[in-house]
Amino acid sequence: MNAEIHAGGNTWRDLPAAQQPEWPDQEALRDVIAELESYPPLVFAGECDQLRERLGAVARGEAFLLQGGDCAEAFDAVSAEHIRNKLKTLLQMGAVLTYAGSVPVVKVGRIAGQYSKPRSKPTETRDGVTLPTYRGDSVNGFEFTEAARVPDPQRLKRMYHASAATLNLVRAFTTGGYADLRQVHAWNQDFVKSSPSGQRYEALAREIDRAMNFMNACGVDPEEFKTVEFYASHEALVLDYESALTRTDSRTGDLYDVSGHMVWIGERTRQLDGAHIEFASRIRNPIGVKLGPTTTAEDALTLIERLDPEREPGRLTFITRMGADKIRDKLPELVEKVTASGAQVAWICDPMHGNTFEAASGHKTRRFDDVLDEVKGFFEVHKSLGTHPGGIHVELTGDDVTECVGGGDEIFVDDLHQRYETACDPRLNRSQSLDLAFLVAEMYRDQ
Ligand SMILES: O=C[C@H](O)[C@H](O)COP(=O)(O)O
Numbered sequence: 001m002n003a004e005i006h007a008g009g010n011t012w013r014d015l016p017a018a019q020q021p022e023w024p025d026q027e028a029l030r031d032v033i034a035e036l037e038s039y040p041p042l043v044f045a046g047e048c049d050q051l052r053e054r055l056g057a058v059a060r061g062e063a064f065l066l067q068g069g070d071c072a073e074a075f076d077a078v079s080a081e082h083i084r085n086k087l088k089t090l091l092q093m094g095a096v097l098t099y100a101g102s103v104p105v106v107k108v109g110r111i112a113g114q115y116s117k118p119r120s121k122p123t124e125t126r127d128g129v130t131l132p133t134y135r136g137d138s139v140n141g142f143e144f145t146e147a148a149r150v151p152d153p154q155r156l157k158r159m160y161h162a163s164a165a166t167l168n169l170v171r172a173f174t175t176g177g178y179a180d181l182r183q184v185h186a187w188n189q190d191f192v193k194s195s196p197s198g199q200r201y202e203a204l205a206r207e208i209d210r211a212m213n214f215m216n217a218c219g220v221d222p223e224e225f226k227t228v229e230f231y232a233s234h235e236a237l238v239l240d241y242e243s244a245l246t247r248t249d250s251r252t253g254d255l256y257d258v259s260g261h262m263v264w265i266g267e268r269t270r271q272l273d274g275a276h277i278e279f280a281s282r283i284r285n286p287i288g289v290k291l292g293p294t295t296t297a298e299d300a301l302t303l304i305e306r307l308d309p310e311r312e313p314g315r316l317t318f319i320t321r322m323g324a325d326k327i328r329d330k331l332p333e334l335v336e337k338v339t340a341s342g343a344q345v346a347w348i349c350d351p352m353h354g355n356t357f358e359a360a361s362g363h364k365t366r367r368f369d370d371v372l373d374e375v376k377g378f379f380e381v382h383k384s385l386g387t388h389p390g391g392i393h394v395e396l397t398g399d400d401v402t403e404c405v406g407g408g409d410e411i412f413v414d415d416l417h418q419r420y421e422t423a424c425d426p427r428l429n430r431s432q433s434l435d436l437a438f439l440v441a442e443m444y445r446d447q
């Protein structure tokens with residue numbers, strides 16, 4: 001490996017890096033980094049290029065991005081059941097958006113690497129006891145004990161292995177026949193009877209069946225529907241991990257972060273002169289940046305200069321997370337000035353992170369109606385500017401949790417305690433996710 005090029009993955013080390021774990025033992029950390037550097041890549045650089053091309057279609061207005069998964073993946077949720085449920089939910093949403101929205105859908109999971117969390121406070125207090133905050137399974141334990149909350153670099157290796165196991169199953173499902181479009185009904189089997197969104201989905205699946213029979217009769221090869229393109233993404237937060245998995249592509253000499261196909265930089269770590277943007281500027285993966293309500297148009301333009309100097313559609317995705325009450329005020333200026341600059345970024349709506357509040361029960365939650373309203377605002381703004389609403393970025397799970405309130409199968413604040421299982425932010429459950437997909441498909445069609 002070319003030492004100079006490889007050093008490109010480490011230039012962030014001279015800059016301030018927000019939200020990094022305070023590892024107590026630096027020597028142990030160095031050993032872990034060295035071991036991670038010897039591990040095989042989790043993804044192939046060519047796949048990252050392919051996703052960049054797909055996102056280029058999103059930026060040009062020819063496709064829609066569906067990006068979703070847990071807020072925080074957990075090591076003890078690396079099981080066939082959890083992974084299958086999550087994938088099934090994303091495939092169902094993808095089918096709804098493709099068919100009802102009549103648009104090609106690029107499917108990207110917050111999966112196989114989403115183990116690190118930025119936090120708003122460094123400590124958490126319960127019943128008078130204060131401990132370091134939980135920062136994701138890659139860093140420390142969720143359990144509220146002093147021992148669990150100490151950052152342990154060995155967890156970075158577990159993150160790699162958990163990501164590898166997850167990605168392996170996802171690849172098996174998406175290429176081995178499980179995700180075959182002819183299985184649209186099978187994905188819904190356990191769900192259909194119990195829920196209005198399941199029943200609505202079933203009706204759509206019947207239409208898809210008819211359309212496929214028609215295509216079959218016209219001579220389209222049914223094998224065309226057997227596999228689905230699915231990509232993995234996560235927040236590139238813990239830079240020791242991400243840079244240990246950054247490798248030189250032997251085909252081109254370019255650097256890729258081979259821990260996932262796409263990585264994004266979060267709202268709390270997007271400082272223009274900070275380590276995360278520097279790191280992202282050195283790799284060829286498609287990059288996302290979260291933009292919250294304090295983002296100025298100048299910030300957005302500088303991010304483009306740093307991350308997409310060639311103005312390559314698909315390289316840069318702006319994931320806005322303004323909040324339902326701010327999106328209509330804050331988004332127009334950003335979109336206008338970015339468009340005027342000639343850059344072609346993909347604009348994606350994260351309707352989750354600007355709409356979190358604490359319920360009287362103490363649960364962190366989100367209202368389905370606020371989520372929906374932020375997406376509506378996002379579509380309205382793009383419609384008025386003649387730009388493309390490129391997709392949604394959501395926190396969801398395939399399990400029937402009770403973490404967000406509202407939805408067709410309504411969950412009330414008093415229900416939150418029943419199945420509140422998230423390690424960090426509240427996720428849409430399967431029924432709420434499907435509801436959202438139907439409503440977004442309608443918005444897209446009306447656009
Ligand atoms: O997922 C995002 C952040 O980690 C999360 O919103 C921060 O939550 P906190 O305010 O509980 O730290």
Ligand SMILES: C=C(OP(=O)(O)O)C(=O)O
Nearest residue numbers: 071266267268290321353
């Ligand atoms: C931390 C997250 O979001 P943001 O950076 O937008 O707050 C997240 O996506 O979980």
Ligand SMILES: [Mn+2]
Nearest residue numbers: 071395424425
């Ligand atoms: Mn989150």
